Amino acid sequence: MREITRFDAQVTALAERRSLGEGDDAATELAPLASVLLRTESASSSQIEGVTAGARALALASIEAKSGPNAQLVTANVLAMQRAVALADDISVDSILAAHDALLAGHEYAAPGRFRTSQVWIGSNAVSPHTASFVPPHHTRVPASMDDLIAFVRRVDLPVLVQCAIAHAQFETIHPFNDGNGRVGRTLVHAMLRHADVTHRLTVPVSAGLLTDTSAYFEALTAYRSGDVEPIVRQFVNASFRAIRNGRHLVDDLERVYDGWGERLPSRRGSAARRLLPHLLNQPAVNVAYVEAATGAAMSAAQRAVEQLEDAKILTRVGSGQRNRVWLANEVIDALDAFAERVGRRG
Incomplete structure (x- = not known):
């Protein structure tokens, strides 16, 4: 947890140091770094669900230039992440529904912004609940289960990253939506980190750390549903360290690019x-x-x-x-x- 806070503080200090004495031009330097980290997190979270789009396609989709459907879905995930983080001061059922609505607006099959109203099950080849790898709670139990989850999220007596891991796993177990559960469940993690003041300006790309070994991540969720909490907590701790290392590398790369531009541009x-x-x-x-x-x-x-x-x-x-x-x-x-x-x- 300290490493996440340190990373947030280091990037904030970098932007403040660069802007010192440089007027309004440099005052905007942190915002792009924060946004690019949020976008990489959204892209990684989408890729965990098999929705993949390269940096070029994402950039084009962001200005509504020609792009494929995956890039548009990842762009929507960016909006969902922004919505969740913006509402971090008041994490509630309504804020989770708002993030889902931002993620899947226009996709009526997913009932954007609404809980599912039928039974669902998980398993790539499962034609019925009898052959599924996991059957979430009946849809009539979703609202009360989500209220219980929010009560857990609002507790202040637990280590934050442990709490985030358990809350995320419980969200995935409830599986409150027809689609988009994984992506919305990972936005909840970032809302919780912001709410707990672990992060202030940045979105640490934790999903990029989880993406490194998706099998272990899914196995940890299965273990949680069997009553074993330790694997999912371990996955989030390890993913956070991987995310910070990769995030620092990305920030360093972008800083070098930016400095090079300043030297080459005669304006x-x-x-x-x-x-x-x-x-x-x-x-x-x-x-x-x-x-x-x-x-x-x-x-x-x-x-x-x-x-x-x-x-x-x-x-x-x-x-x-x-x-x-x-x-x-x-x-x-x-x-x-x-x-x-x-x-x-x-x-």
């Missing part, structure tokens, strides 16, 4: 091109409309900024069309892909 301080640089860490795919919104520049200035960044080889144009043009910050894409590669996946 004056305060220009639209300079103001855009921090945003590229979090959103490495941009169009002119995004640049206008991010920097507050007029369209002509936004277009010049993109051209300057292209000349400095910070941005690269995607495609050759003249309409709906998009540019990528490939160095950020590479850093995010390297993060995913380090996570690996077993099981």
Whole structure:
């Protein structure tokens, strides 16, 4: 737990140190780092459920450029994570329903923002509960079970990471939704960490740590349902250490990229091109409309900024069309892909 808090404090201090004496430009440096860590957590959480999208596809989906359905689902998971963390001061049934609604809005089969109203069972080849690997509680018991879970989440007499692991496992056992249980259950962990003041500004990519060995994670959930709590707690402790190591590596990579940009870009301080640089860490795919919104520049200035960044080889144009043009910050894409590669996946 101390390592999670230390990581949060280190990245916060890094941004404050870099912004010291640099005016408004650098004041935005922490927000992109926090957002990119949240996005990597959302991508890893989705990948645990078999929903995979690369950094390039995610970046394009974030500006509603052409992307596949998986990228759109992961983008929705980012919104769900943001919703859960924003409501961390009051973790409740309503805040969990709000996160589910953000995750699966538009997917009516999942009844977004509503508890399931029928029996479900788990098992890839299970055609009935009799052959399932796990049968969650009857749907009529879900509301009371969730009220009991929230009462447990609000306790203050337990080690926080132990409490998070148990709450997550119990959420998965209740399985309150038709779909999205795993992803919403992992957003609950981050809401709890924020609520307990373990994290203040960052989302530590714990799911990336779990993703390293999904078989062990699922086996730990099965053990919990059999009454053995230790494996799921151990999984969360180990996943947190792995997440912090990988997260620090990612932050270091992005810091090197950002410093390199500053040296290569000839534009004056305060220009639209300079103001855009921090945003590229979090959103490495941009169009002119995004640049206008991010920097507050007029369209002509936004277009010049993109051209300057292209000349400095910070941005690269995607495609050759003249309409709906998009540019990528490939160095950020590479850093995010390297993060995913380090996570690996077993099981």
